[in-house]
Amino acid sequence: MQYQTIRPSARFRDIVRFYWVLESDQPYTHHSMADMCPELLFHYNGLFDELLPDGTRNASFSAGIHGQCQTTRKFHVNQGFGMFGVxxxxxxxxxxxxxPTSELTNQMPDLGTLLNKVGQQLExxxxxxxxxxxxxxILEDFLEQRLSRQDNVQPPVFRxxxxxxxxxxxxxxxxxxxxxxxxxxxxERQFRQYAGFSPKIFSRIARFHAAIHRYGPDAPSLTQIALDCGYYDQSHFIHDFREFSGExxxxxxxxxxxATAWMD
Incomplete structure (x- = not known):
């Protein structure tokens, strides 16, 4: 499996953290964990099914947006695949x-539903x-067109x-x-509107992401990770980690x- 990230042009670094690509020639089950940030997803090769808790499957979109979420989900593809993310x-x-960002919390609309013909053309x-x-x-041309339609007045809560x-x-x-x-x-009212979560939950998910990015061959002990990421004790760390990752x-x-297959 190959995973890479690519920085956006300077023009878009206030709204795009990075672009990413995930490709494999093998079947794959993706563990989707809580995330404080939304992302645009494009499946240019292969199509995933969502594995539902009752054991059934539901076909996922070929292009859409995965809103910021505090839930876990699983997706599976039976063949090799290629994904491009923003x-x-x-x-x-x-x-x-x-x-409002809050309208996308824990939601996954397809691009056609979100943007009609424009979304279909982009896909x-x-x-x-x-x-x-x-x-x-193609994405940055799209971003430029969308930004040019707005007044781009950014409230202080964005910062x-x-x-x-x-x-x-x-x-x-x-x-x-x-x-x-x-x-x-x-x-707190503005934050929920523009971030999709209360500041408290958003901060908890941000700490969780700081923790999972310690994963690797040189990862410190769980106690040290908990301390480094601002958890007041290990039980608090374990509670949040289980809630946001399912593990x-x-x-x-x-x-x-x-859950770490794409990172290995």
């Missing part, structure tokens, strides 16, 4: 789609592209959302509200979890 900051949703262009750089150019991500969830909410000249109530951290960091 990992967004939450504030990209109102700027690109003229809708077709991505599918027909002959290499990843061409896909990026607060970015600050939580950059500081891996270890910023006091009250301090963020003060830094951005908002009352705590105003801040005990010992299983995840063992190297034998299916």
């Amino acid at each position: 990992y967004l900051y939450p504030q990209a949703i109102p700027l690109l789609f003229n809708m 077709e262009k991505i599918a027909l592209a002959i290499h990843h750089q061409q896909r990026i150019q 607060a959302i970015q600050a939580i991500i950059e500081n891996q969830g270890m910023v006091p909410v009250k301090q963020l509200a003060q830094d951005h000249y908002l009352s705590t109530r105003q801040f 005990h951290p010992k299983t995840f960091f063992s190297g034998r979890s299916g």
